[in-house]
Amino acid sequence: MAWTRDQMAERAAQELQDGFYVNLGIGIPTLVANYIPTGMSVQLQSENGMLGMGPFPYEGEEDADLINAGKQTITELPTTSYFSGADSFGMIRGGHIDLSILGAMQVARNGDLANWMVPGKMVKGMGGAMDLVAGVKKVVVVMEHEAKGEAKLLEQCTLPLTGQRVTDLVITDLGVFAIERRGDPKMTLIEIAPGVTVDEIKAKTLAAFDIAVQ
Amino acid sequence: MRKVHSKVSAALDGLLFDGMTIMAGGFGLCGIPEALIYAIRDSGVKDLTVISNNAGVDGIGLGVLLETRQIRKMVSSYVGENKLFAQQYLSGELELEFNPQGTLAERIRAGGAGVPAFYTKTGVGTIIADGKDVREFDGESYVMERGLFADLSIVHAFKGDTEGNLVYRKTARNFNPIMATAARITVAEVEHLVDAGNIDPDQVHTPGIFVKRIVHVPNPTKHIEQRTTRPRIIAASEVN
Numbered sequence: 001m002a003w004t005r006d007q008m009a010e011r012a013a014q015e016l017q018d019g020f021y022v023n024l025g026i027g028i029p030t031l032v033a034n035y036i037p038t039g040m041s042v043q044l045q046s047e048n049g050m051l052g053m054g055p056f057p058y059e060g061e062e063d064a065d066l067i068n069a070g071k072q073t074i075t076e077l078p079t080t081s082y083f084s085g086a087d088s089f090g091m092i093r094g095g096h097i098d099l100s101i102l103g104a105m106q107v108a109r110n111g112d113l114a115n116w117m118v119p120g121k122m123v124k125g126m127g128g129a130m131d132l133v134a135g136v137k138k139v140v141v142v143m144e145h146e147a148k149g150e151a152k153l154l155e156q157c158t159l160p161l162t163g164q165r166v167t168d169l170v171i172t173d174l175g176v177f178a179i180e181r182r183g184d185p186k187m188t189l190i191e192i193a194p195g196v197t198v199d200e201i202k203a204k205t206l207a208a209f210d211i212a213v214q
Numbered sequence: 215m216r217k218v219h220s221k222v223s224a225a226l227d228g229l230l231f232d233g234m235t236i237m238a239g240g241f242g243l244c245g246i247p248e249a250l251i252y253a254i255r256d257s258g259v260k261d262l263t264v265i266s267n268n269a270g271v272d273g274i275g276l277g278v279l280l281e282t283r284q285i286r287k288m289v290s291s292y293v294g295e296n297k298l299f300a301q302q303y304l305s306g307e308l309e310l311e312f313n314p315q316g317t318l319a320e321r322i323r324a325g326g327a328g329v330p331a332f333y334t335k336t337g338v339g340t341i342i343a344d345g346k347d348v349r350e351f352d353g354e355s356y357v358m359e360r361g362l363f364a365d366l367s368i369v370h371a372f373k374g375d376t377e378g379n380l381v382y383r384k385t386a387r388n389f390n391p392i393m394a395t396a397a398r399i400t401v402a403e404v405e406h407l408v409d410a411g412n413i414d415p416d417q418v419h420t421p422g423i424f425v426k427r428i429v430h431v432p433n434p435t436k437h438i439e440q441r442t443t444r445p446r447i448i449a450a451s452e453v454n
Binding site: 046047048049050055056057058059061062063064065066067068069070071072073074076082083084085086088089092093112123124125126127128129130131134135160161162163164165 | 241242243244245267290291292293294295312314315316317318319320322323334335336337338339340341342372382383384385386387388389390391392436437438439440441442443444445446
């Protein structure tokens with residue numbers, strides 16, 4: 001059985017450490033917030049200008065002045081601070097955020113990542129994605145292994161890049177891959193979802209990879 | 215009291231001209247200077263270059279200036295919420311310059327601080343760096359980006375005083391304080407207008423030097439794009 005979206009988020013949460021400042025992207029990455037271990041102090045950064053993001057508000061308590069980067073209503077915590085867009089991206093580009101968990105359309109064996117544009121179709125814009133992958137200490141991609149039967153883990157990305165050699169770890173519904181960002185390109189399968197075979201993963205991955213399943 | 219204008223249209227009087235560049239604060243529909251945007255619509259000024267993180271949504275915020283076709287070019291990081299935008303862009307009516315959000319913020323901050331250009335890692339090896347100077351510092355590659363400076367910035371603040379000192383509220387701060395610094399003239403609309411001396415100087419977010427005109431817009435309608443809530447869990451102790 002391949003992992004569900006929630007199981008992928010739960011696996012991504014294993015990358016959290018006590019005291020981390022973390023930015024979560026839209027989609028499956030948002031679900032990671034549900035799996036922060038009890039007792040672990042993790043502050044979530046929202047790039048529109050907030051650190052210490054709280055849960056969604058109770059109905060009737062929504063505040064139009066308090067939203068996250070996905071434009072969803074949220075709440076504040078005792079640890080919360082607010083700041084400008086320049087300060088927010090100073091944190092991100094200055095290397096002060098420990099971990100970025102985000103989605104992707106394609107990831108290459110060398111860590112190249114594409115997630116913002118499909119040429120010929122309407123482009124919505126990169127928002128903060130290029131800044132996050134360029135500046136955050138560790139970048140974890142959480143994505144389906146394939147999109148409509150097409151491989152997303154490739155030898156080289158075919159879509160315009162969000163960043164070059166920026167991915168440290170890829171979690172898909174089939175397994176987990178570690179990627180070297182420096183030196184020769186190297187991608188290693190380190191975990192396999194229960195009931196999934198290496199052959200199935202090989203068949204659905206258009207990139208060479210080593211196998212070192214723990 | 216010379217900075218305070220009693221009407222929104224008066225706050226923009228003499229500032230607008232065809233072909234000008236305007237910065238508009240806000241993130242999504244949060245903290246947008248909506249009254250000033252509508253006054254710009256009513257003025258009929260056209261061929262605008264608008265620098266704003268987003269382009270409003272259909273019928274709200276900057277979306278209304280797209281409807282009236284007053285915008286010629288947008289400089290933004292994300293415009294996915296606006297169908298009319300897609301239409302005008304694909305038909306070639308509207309020019310678009312995408313900036314990574316942090317690059318956009320830093321370009322504005324730099325422009326306001328008199329910094330003409332800077333280097334950043336963001337966008338290296340992507341189409342964003344095409345045609346731009348790329349230099350190596352300490353073994354890493356960086357791309358040069360230019361500072362941004364507009365003819366006019368319009369911002370929304372929670373509170374302002376007669377000197378132009380501004381205080382923003384929660385995530386409605388976003389691009390407003392940096393844009394306030396990065397234009398020849400900044401006009402602020404404020405939900406609460408107080409006399410000088412009624413804002414604690416230690417709590418001022420934007421010093422009044424950056425704000426040339428201010429207008430009181432009490433009780434503005436605020437829009438929520440994604441209303442998300444969680445269910446109330448009734449504690450056992452509350453059920454007898």
